[in-house]
Amino acid sequence: MEIIFITSNSGKLKEAQGYFAPMGVKIIQQKIGYPEIQAKELEEVVKFAIEWLKDKIDKPFFIDDSGLFIEALNGFPGVYSAYVFKTLGNEGILKLMAGVKNRKAYFKSVIGYYDGEIHIFKGVVNGRIGYTKRGNLGFGFDPIFIPEGFTKTFAEMTTEEKNKISHRGRALEAFSKWLKENLI
């Protein structure tokens, strides 16, 4: 079975391919830019994007919208994560967090699959923001995020290790469970 993943992010693609490969599901990347509306919730961003994309693609597809939510920054960068990563980067987040004791943060991933209807799958992982960047695996905010129960950052974990506990791994798990029950 093949499924189209609309994303420009090679890190997300690698994680989805790593997750589905053992199930014999091939993930095909399509890079089609789509509008990401300013909304409070990732779910709204995903639903709007799918409505915009659905008539442009003739096969079932999915998208993944994710964000890093930092408690001491009232959930920032949250739905603005992609823009903030491009502009401030990890260094900028570490500067914003300088002197801040409460390092609690979580990552959330919302996957939207469209097969004539929209199906939403979510995953969250709690953790904390480190004091320095560590590791060179993964992508995005991985070098500054330490998941709960670990001392390593996500950027010090292999794709397989990260997928077992991450927001995306959890959303992919819910998605694959649904696929098994309904399609595969």
Ligand code: ITT
């Ligand atoms: P798409 O083409 O799939 O939209 P994107 O990079 O624009 O790719 P998002 O809109 O979901 O993705 O933005 C989320 C940002 O948060 C992105 O820039 C990443 O840097 C970061 N991010 C998302 N998931 C992450 C993860 O698992 N680890 C580290 N950073 C992550």
